[in-house]
Amino acid sequence: MVHWKKRLNIGWILIIVLILAAACEEKNPVEQVHQEKEEAPPEVVKIGFSMDTLEEERWVRDRDLFKKAVEDLGAEVDIMEARGNDALQVLQAETLINQGIDVLVIVPYNAEAAAAIVQKAHRAGIKVVSYDRLVKNADIDLYVSFDNERVGELQAKAIKERVPEGKYVYIGGADTDYNAHLMKKGVFSVLNSSIDNGEIQVVYDQWTDNWLPENAYINMKEALKANHNHIDAVIAANDATAGMALKALEEVGLEGKIPIAGQDAELAAAQRIVQGTQTMTVYKPINTLAREAASLAIALAKNEYIDTDKKINNGKIEVPSVLLEPIAVNRDNLDRTIIADGFHTREDVYK
Template identity: 70%
Template sequence: MSVNRIRRRNLLVLLSFILVLVMAACENAGNGGVSGNADVPEAAPSPSSAVDGAGGDADADMTEKPVKIGFAMDTLVEERWLKDRDLFRESVEALGAEVEISASNGDDAVQIMQAESMISAGIDLLVIVPHNAEATAAIVKKAHSSGVKVIAYDRLVKNAEIDLYVSFDNVRVGELQAQAITKLVPKGKYVYIGGAETDNNAHLFKDGVFNVLQPMIDSGDITVVYDQWTTDWTPANARANMEEALRANNNQIDAVIAANDATAGGVIAALEAQGLAGRIPVAGQDADLAAAQRIVGGTQTMTVYKPIHTLTLKAAELAVMMAKGEIPDTDRKVNNGKIEVPSVLLAPISVDKSNMDATIIADGFHAKEDVYRHAESE
């Protein structure tokens, strides 16, 4: 055998040996570094091994980010909005999504800036509690230009192509207030202390109240001697309104309907200063703890309970669904001045001393010891 042939044979043997080593090393690496005959799960295919884009979808599933919801709130000053914030966050996170929350403390410019910041940061859907029903139309326009849908939470955004409205039947809230008070005072001088004129809900509450009062006004049984909005819903402004109503009528007032429990608190403070608290029926709504305490204590007649846990859960479910591209099935529409907005409206509940335990307390909205603590200490 020639020297050249021997050299070629040795080179082939060497190359074969190297090839065996390389193949063994690759097999060992593919098995996660485990040698022998142990059963090892087959390694997931790399994106580059995909055919016709199938691997691309798998890779997208592996790296898919959770849905992110923005919640742009008006205020956290009132007790109920703290509950909305906390319960909404819990509901969204329970659905596997993320939530970013802001509160503008009643400043339209701040609310718009906060919403725009969330949109720019890449939220998938915006839920908004508008401070000003008209001004927040700019937020809806900005969101839509960025491909982000918008849900109006509890308060309607006016003159905007809002995608969904989730709230309670707020006209019904006002009707429940008026029905409760007119049952006690079918004739006499009435005072209406409204909410913030910039809040569309305040108008809906008032519509409901006057749906009930108007026939009695027309018959002459009821006279509304004072009717005023309350700037920013604050108890101090509501008290000032009630003080003015008392002065103008020489304290001769028979009943008061206040747009919510915070304004009712201001009304009752004004009545207390004149020794009239507990003698003049007062209606509110929101089922605030202080209102529940006033009801069992006898200075507030009733409130309207809107189960916030139901609202937050429903809003969270719809927000996550829509953020994923799904279209919710709704059977109600509310006109906001521009379009008929698809709406989900939940039922409110009238609450007084007789059904406090069966509603607010039974639902765990307030603890019984908290509601009755003040009354028991007197």
Template identity: 70%
Template structure:
């Protein structure tokens, strides 16, 4: 055989082998950078992503109420100000959807998960799934029940109920009370009611106050609160002296029912969240008070805790709340009672709402 021909064939074989090996390496590199599963496997919770940023998942119950839109915006801003990024999903009060969305966030490789639960019991499944993936979970504003939650941050919801009841009993120390509760599936609603009865029970024991109607409100909606208030009015022949409503949405529904019977402004009604509509009702006299919870404080503190915990830093909580399974490390912020006497010095001064919007005047 011709020696020259053999050498040529050897050279061609060598070049082909080099080309094939190089192509395989390039393909592997391409898969590593474009295949999401490949990225996830190389990114462990608590370690910055390839972009160098901590990623926080925020699973929200709903964006149907004014306050949750604020929470979303404030939390996102606070996380980004800390140099991290956040992925936000809202479930529109659907338990199954919230669990599915949380699974999506977990599969995306978030470093920590923050949850506003729709159903305090059902969301325990989210905590379990996150922990299996090595991801810690913070319960935001509402407590997840019967789960090994890592941290709970909220306002002191028991104190919210106490502030509502104290303000109403100062106006009506004796009389027939209606309680329009929140959603029974929300543990905050139970904490709120506990705070209300901390104050009311001595009055009840003395016979000064009688609870003539006490009902939960499905999903916290004004429509369901309106129906509850209608039932309460009918059952008591409109003979009611005070209403403690769990939040401003339920207060709005109760006040609409009172208005239909010519009683709006004649019966004091409480609420919470300092929604604009509630602030407007306060200045015109149809709602007596709301509880102001500066959401910027909540969002900023939650963002701070989330980023620190995602980095593996230890957090010391000053309180613990039992969620039915464990004593959950908790950070509880102080709420503020607001009526027409201090509305200017609180929600307006803090730019939570503008004076023009609250008093419904042209700028």
């Protein structure tokens, strides 16, 4: 009997030891959840990039540079192009929103119509960055661009130095693009005093529908016809419109005789500057813009504080803005700017 009891006691002791050992090995549920959280990989930030168009050289560059900048920072980006159609851009933005992006970056085709996109994004809890072009009448979270008024100022100053008196033609961008209005404001802030005292006459002033170069060509033809080919200077809203203005001038034998300003530092414009048929362009280092926009978009996605030193009124709110400085480029500094930065190669520019 005693022998049996001893064996029973030993058996209970072994069972208790095994239970205690198992309890020691079992993780505290709170500690286990905490450890799993630590071991779980951080969620990848997803950015939607809604672009107006890829028809022009510079926007292809923006797309590629922005994509690289986002991916270099460890995030993902889905890019859609609206092909200059505001209804399509709204539809594509809805698609991006439904895909579960964290931030929407938008280059609006129509500054007014894009306000609907901002509302849709905010209803889904998604913040919106306005890239290069400002969305009007909307609660935009951030605007990242170049100082577009300054772009216009640089154009007008360069042409005014060459032609302090005479007949000016102004070929603007798309009326639907708020940047076009900002650039025009900058141009006329420089010209107005000379206009008021009669030194400069703006004999033609027209927007270019949809930024289409062929519409700029029509505008320039009209300007020449209305003034019997007697004009002294042309300020065009970008290099594509400047190129078509030059085409119209060539047809009446004025190639290289009329100073022309553009902007965007496109390769064709740089070549025209070397050839002497375009006076200047405005260089906006879009690599800097793309990196800055990518970094700020990711910061917004992570709810990090962004300190901005400027605000731009878009008709509804004072939008926190990061505005980069554009650079006037002519024959004298072309090598030190767009070529030195690798924006274009010297071989391509001087070929």
